[in-house]
Amino acid sequence: MAVDGGRIQTRTPGAGEGPGVHEHTWKEDKLACLYTLEGSELDFDPHPDPPRAFTDPTRVDELARDIHAQRGTNPDWPSLPASAREPTSTKDLPAALKTARKTQRVWPPVRGKRSCVASMQEGDEFGKMVAAEAFARNFYQSKRRAFLGDGQRYNWTIQRKWFEDFEPIADFVHVLSYLYAAATAISEDVSERWRLYVGGMSSCWQGKATEVASSIREIAERKGWSPPEPDTPETDWRVGVDRAITYVTNNAVQMNSPRYRRMGLPVTSAAVESLIKEVNYRVKGTEKFWNHPQAAEAILQVRSAMLCDDERLEQYLASRPGSPYRYPRRNKPTPQRRAA
Numbered sequence: 344m345a346v347d348g349g350r351i352q353t354r355t356p357g358a359g360e361g362p363g364v365h366e367h368t369w370k371e372d373k374l375a376c377l378y379t380l381e382g383s384e385l386d387f388d389p390h391p392d393p394p395r396a397f398t399d400p401t402r403v404d405e406l407a408r409d410i411h412a413q414r415g416t417n418p419d420w421p422s423l424p425a426s427a428r429e430p431t432s433t434k435d436l437p438a439a440l441k442t443a444r445k446t447q448r449v450w451p452p453v454r455g456k457r458s459c460v461a462s463m464q465e466g467d468e469f470g471k472m473v474a475a476e477a478f479a480r481n482f483y484q485s486k487r488r489a490f491l492g493d494g495q496r497y498n499w500t501i502q503r504k505w506f507e508d509f510e511p512i513a514d515f516v517h518v519l520s521y522l523y524a525a526a527t528a529i530s531e532d533v534s535e536r537w538r539l540y541v542g543g544m545s546s547c548w549q550g551k552a553t554e555v556a557s558s559i560r561e562i563a564e565r566k567g568w569s570p571p572e573p574d575t576p577e578t579d580w581r582v583g584v585d586r587a588i589t590y591v592t593n594n595a596v597q598m599n600s601p602r603y604r605r606m607g608l609p610v611t612s613a614a615v616e617s618l619i620k621e622v623n624y625r626v627k628g629t630e631k632f633w634n635h636p637q638a639a640e641a642i643l644q645v646r647s648a649m650l651c652d653d654e655r656l657e658q659y660l661a662s663r664p665g666s667p668y669r670y671p672r673r674n675k676p677t678p679q680r681r682a683a
Contacts (some may be wrong), residue, residue, distance in 0.1 A: 344377040344475065345491035345508075345514075345615035346498050351463075351626050351643075353635035361422070364632045372643055374622060375460040375473040375481060376615040382607035384487070390451075391605055392419060393548045400540060410520035443483040452607050459618055461647035463640050466497040467504075474505040483508075489603070491612040493517045494594050497643025511598035512611040518547055525559050525587030529566060550602065552595040556588050622646050 348371045355366035396402045439501030460476050461560065462469050482488060490509040494517055502511050526539035539562065543555045560568075563584045571581040590600070602608045625646045633639035648656040660666060 344375055344473070344482070344489070344509075345609075345612040346373070346375045346473065346501065347514075347612055347615045347619060348373050348495070349619045349623060349627075351469070351639060352632050353639050354632040356634040356638075367527055367632050370463060370639065372461060372463055372468070372622070372626075373469045374615060374619055375469075375476070376457060376612075376618045377460070377473070377476055377482065378614055379608065380452035380609065381413040381455060384476070384607055387605065391549065393545055397519060397544060397548075400537065403519065403540070406516055407520040407523040410517060410523065451609070454614070455612070456620075456652045458651045459622075459647040459655065461622060461643040463636050463643065466501055470501040473501065477506070484606060485605055487608060489608040491609060491615070492597075493507045493612060494590055499597075505617035510603065510606070510608060511597045512603055512608065513594040515548070515598075515600065515610045516613070516616075518552075518594070518598065519544055521554070521587040521590045522547065522559075525563075526584045528583035529559075529563055529568075544561060547591070547598060548557045548600055548641050550599045551618070552598040554589050556591040556595065559584065559588055559591070618650065621650055 351372045352367060353370045354364045354368075355658065396406075419617060421656065435473050458474050458476055458480060460469075461474055477483060487507040488506070489512055490502045490506045491512045491514055493514045499511065502509060522543045523540050526543065527534045530536045543559065546552075546555045546558075568581055568584055571579055571585055575582055602634035603610050622643070626639075626642055633642060645656070648659065
């Protein structure tokens with residue numbers, strides 16, 4: 344399963360006088376994507392090289408900008424030239440992997456049924472909702488279990504309280520975005536910036552997060568870096584470096600990517616990121632303001648039920664009191680008489 348948060352515009356009902364939107368603000372909605380994967384445990388890493396998307400300058404730049412925009416920052420980065428592309432090498436793949444790739448699909452695992460949980464509740468109440476869905480789907484009895492998060496503290500609080508036996512995994516795309524931001528802050532030269540990013544990202548992909556954090560600090564210190572003060576502006580290059588070091592250091596335990604791949608577990612929270620966008624299609628817009636908390640909570644419940652790969656929404660609509668699908672219509676249409 345994967346957990347993340349989005350943003351939704353809300354208003355205070357009854358505030359102010361007359362029609363219109365009053366006391367509007369952005370609130371965080373929390374979402375969880377619970378899904379099964381079909382794959383085998385392996386005694387070797389099925390994907391030792393980073394995916395090509397992570398060594399594509401255009402794609403990496405888009406991913407990093409999107410992640411930072413979700414956090415409320417819009418960095419002014421110079422674009423990387425396409426010539427900076429680093430080809431993915433396969434010459435050092437284990438012989439067992441080369442054979443397996445020819446005879447069967449070993450990576451990535453095939454995704455099965457999805458269910459969704461969405462709410463405006465605080466972390467602890469939201470954790471209960473996710474745990475109830477996981478229990479209903481028998482996730483706790485699964486041999487291999489994973490909990491993916493983007494590094495936010497409340498995600499790991501939920502994991503420790505409700506999913507202690509699940510493998511905690513830090514989303515690799517968020518790791519990528521911090522490394523890209525740090526490389527951009529350290530060097531203005533596009534070639535050096537791309538080299539720093541690819542080196543750090545590849546090492547993290549191979550499970551060397553602690554060494555990457557130390558390397559970023561050493562390279563930055565050679566260029567005059569020091570930890571920023573609390574009031575340092577966002578535009579200061581030291582801030583991007585400090586955040587990357589802190590993020591990688593704090594999440595190093597949840598970044599053992601080779602082990603997760605051998606276990607047939609995901610290493611990115613792409614499933615819940617996609618789910619957030621599917622929810623946003625309905626709840627987010629320039630003129631959409633939901634009454635907080637009742638209306639916002641209600642629309643999230645309906646939307647998440649609709650996005651589940653089962654018939655829970657149809658069953659609810661058919662069984663709710665007053666449903667036209669449950670009771671016969673009282674006013675049947677009058678048959679039309681044919682004209683003479």
